[in-house]
Amino acid sequence: MSSFRKINYSLRPAKHAERKMMGELFRRLAAFAPLEEYRYVGLGSVWFADFSLYHKSLGIADMVSIERATGSKARFEANRPFNIQMKFKPTTQALPELDWNKRSIVWLDYDGVLSVDVLLDARLVGSSCRSGSIIAISVNAGRADEVTAFEDDRNGPTALERFKVTFGRERVADKIADDDLLGKRFAKLSRSMILSEIEEAVARRNGQGGPKCFFNPIVSFSYKDDAPMTTIVGVLYDEPERENFERCHFGELDFLKDGNELVDIEVPKLTIKEIRYLETQLPLAAGHDLQIEGDIPQREANSFVKLYRYLPNFATLEV
Amino acid sequence: MANEEQEINAEPTKTFFVDMLVRDIALEQAVLDLLDNSVDGAKRESEGSDDFTNKRIEIAFSSDQFVIWDNCGGFSRAVARDYAFRFGRAAGARSTPHSIGQFGVGMKRALFKFGKHFRVDSATTDEQWAVEVDVAAWEAEPGWTFPWAEPDTAKVATNKPGTNIIVGQLRPEVASRFGSQNFENTIVGLIKSKHRQFISAGLDVRVNGNRIDATDLSLSFSDQLKPGVDVFELTYNGAAPVKVKVIAGVGPSIPREAGWYVICNGRVVLEADRRNVTGWGLMEEQQNRLLIPAYHNQFARFRGVAWFDSDDSSQVPWNTTKDDIDQDSPAWQAAFEKMQQMMRPVIDFLNELDRDIDEYTREKSPLLDFVAKTPLRKSDTLSEKTVFAAPARDSVQKGPKYVKIQYSRPVDDVEVLQEELGVRSAKAVGEKSFDLTLSRFTDE
Structure with a gap:
């Protein structure tokens, strides 16, 4: 079930804090180009809280919300606060159709846990984004689906075996154990698998010639309003724009000052x-x-x- | 100038040659080729005992360079000069019994594939040598020789024989993949399975600092449920004999691991293969009748292993890239017949198992319960000839008869009950509400 049916977004204080921190981080992209020239791509749900905030505080006008729940189309349209472009499709279909020539802030804030589709999206965004873009991905990080599948069928393969079947051996490092599919360790694994997928996309991109690209992780968040969630955020830039990236001074953001890349939001x-x-x-x-x-x-x-x-x-x- | 009129110069440029050479090999495969060379060194050192204790191979790669180091005995200056750096195996080349690097092209191909600068240092107990090549400069020069370099005793020397290879100035597409975590995961996964047998025999293989352990291939083994095992020897035209062992049986239900494994001189060539090549979905040509069904997840417990071993590595049925079998090999054709025969009863049993699960559900199937409780045994330890044995469905003790109930209700209603009954899934709602209703009607 989509989380918009379960959770009133305005009552999620940790999520609120995360959104505000992300806003401060986005603001620093001005070293690349004025924020007004950016496009925001998100999964707005019916609340569009992130869209409202970044439109008002950053002046971003080009906004795209991807929504897979086509059944409630009218409700999404009715709640759309600004001139947000709606794409009623799964992300795996909507993302490839976007024009990637524009610098973008892409925040894919999924309801569900890590899945192959999430990784495919990460890969697509990593290989398509223009230099000077931000990629942020949030997933539910309670426990892997494969743990539940195993508990429902204990005669079958172990949770880890199922996880390897789902994601394939190139994505699951040898050292991953069953307890990596639970709690904080699963949050960490989810982040590292998303990061590897983006890095893989960037690596393939670099193999094609053209200016060398980098994906630089800036910060990760973990928090729990209702379900435990985790987010990874980074900036994609290429060699000619390295200086712009350095001028962003992300390390000076107050929540990053202690050098800790994981911000645990405890309200x-x-x-x-x-x-x-x-x-x-x-x-x-x-x-x-x-x-x-x-x-x-x-x-x-x-x-x-x-x-x-x-x-x-x-x-x-x-x- | 007279020559120009009489002859056309068809000598390939070195650049063209190198580009052609590296084109038809996957990067992963090229890394494994270098590893195979080191394994051959370990095999030479073990002198047929196949005990690889204290033999170590370390591979390290990043977006800057590739390094492979081993303490597996090294090779001599003469071997380097006459064979190792020749393109293609020269007639009369010395070969390692049971070798896995037989094609004489793996090392050079890998080095050129990776980058534009390489250095090879090798030491035996008697002598040490080095070769260093700047590929761009080499391509521009006439002639097909590689220059000797001053040996470096830091990594290998006559008192620590072995080989150290460093490739730098990586090609951009290679550099980016060597730098990725997914590539490292893939290499580790491949080595775990492809070099399983050597690692089990004590070979210490490390990738980017982490020691790799072997994946075991295990089969259910008890008096009532045990795999078929056959062992035989083939000889063709007076060449060295090929020892063959075929095993077919039942393992844990893991779709990813189901299928045939083909192992040539210890090197896994096919893993979990489910193609026609190993017999799946094979038709009988005359009657147009299916001999073996195509793979389906109900066969997720099928495990088959075919080992081929020969002193002469050209007698075992692998292709030049060691990632598939050579279907024209007579040894393969003989073994394939055997594999088909041994596969049939296992497939029949798995179909029986599927029928039992259909009737009783996964939770209650007596036959599934029996299979799940049967202990496992590593495939390498099976060497006695046996015939596949499995219990008949009616011989396994049955509990009460079960029937599956399936129905749907509005989500909102199911959620009400899920909340009230304190259960996690819709399935549990169904079971719990059935149990509650049953007890209300039977507790009179």
Whole structure:
């Protein structure tokens, strides 16, 4: 079932934080070209939250949303907030039809877990994107489907065997074990398999001649509002534009400053009063430690400091 | 100028020759060719014992260079001069008994395929030599010789005999693939299966620093369920005999691993083959009747292995790239008949198994339960001649008779019950609600 039937997107605080952080990352592409010249390709669902945000904050006007749930076409059209171009097709069909001559920000935010289709999409985008583009891919990372398939049929092949059958030996490294199909390890495996697929696409592209291309991973996210999700984000650029890439200074983004490439978004559980108290000290001046009063848990306070600029503010409004 | 009028110069340019040479081999295959050369070294060193303990081959590749190093004895200056760097195997060339690198072209082809600069250092216990070639310069020069270089004792020397090959200035399409994780995964996967037998015998093969273990090919083995095994020897026209062993039986249900494996002098040539070539979907020519069905997933437990072994590597049935069999080889034709005969009863049994599963479902099939519980045995350990044995359906103890129920209901309704019953799948909803209803009617 598509997640839009299950989850009210506006109530997903970690996703909200991820979107905001991604927005700051996208903004830095200005070193390549003004953001207004970019195209945003996403999977907007009925909420289009990412589209609204990036249209308003970055001024991106060319927007394409791919939607496979053709049955609810009217509902998507009715909820489309701006002049977003809708493609009612599976991504595997819609992506090859796009014009890739334009610099793009592509965020394929899937509901499901890693699949061959996800990898095929990653490969297609990696081989088609113009230099100066961003590729972001999010997948559900709870457990591999093959684990469930094995639990339903214990007389059959193991989960890992099924996983190898699904993805093929070139994609599943020798060291992968059964526990890599569960929890955090599965999130890590999903990211690395997506990354390898994009790198493979770039490698093939480089074998064709033309200026040498690179895919440079910038950051990964993991978070859990309802289902555990993980995202990998990187920039594709070619040799003549290396300087532009360097001028983006992605490493200076505050959520990347500690050199950690994986940002674990843990939404702190704090009261409004506690938040107000912590905020008076932020941003922390260099060399100062956070003062904690009362019984604010250290862990919650720390994640607040890390994420406060990106967290949503909730209030109930009676109309 | 008189010559120009009388003769046409048809001598190939070296550039043309090199381009033609490297065209018809896949990159993966070229890497394996180099590995095969090292394995041959290990075979020479083991002197027929096939014990490869302490023999090591290390392969490392990246987008900058390719390196293969081994401690497998190296080869002499004379062998290098007279055979190893010749294109094609010269008449009278020395050969390794049971060798797997028989075609005399693998090494050069791989080196040219990878890049524009290569260096080979080799040492035996008696002497050491090196060859270094800048391909672009070599192509521009007349003549077909490679220059000796000053030996480097860092990696190989007379007190640590072996061979070290470095290829640099990689071709762009090669560099990009050597740099990719998927390529490394593919190479590791290929070595695991293609060189399985050597690794099992102790050969230490490393790829980019990681030691590779062999995949085992295992078959169900008990008194009631055991594979057919046949062993025989073939000799043609006074050439060295070919020892053949054929095994056909049942293994774990893994579609990817089902099919025929053909192994020549220890090197796996075909793995999990399910084409006509190994008999699948084969028609009887006269009656137009199917002898063996085409592969289908109900045969996911089929395992067949055909080993060929000969002192003379031209007698075993492989093609020049070692990725398929030579169907015209008399040894193959003789073994193929045997393979067909031994395959038939296994296929019949798997059809029986399928009928049992159809009747009882996967969870309840007594025959499937029997097969799943039968212990496995590594194929390499099977050498006694036996006939395939499997239990008949009615001989396996049966539980109560089952019937499968299938129905559909609106998704929303199923989700209501899924929530209420606390189960994960629609299937579980069906089972749980059946059980609950049954107990309400039978608990009186």
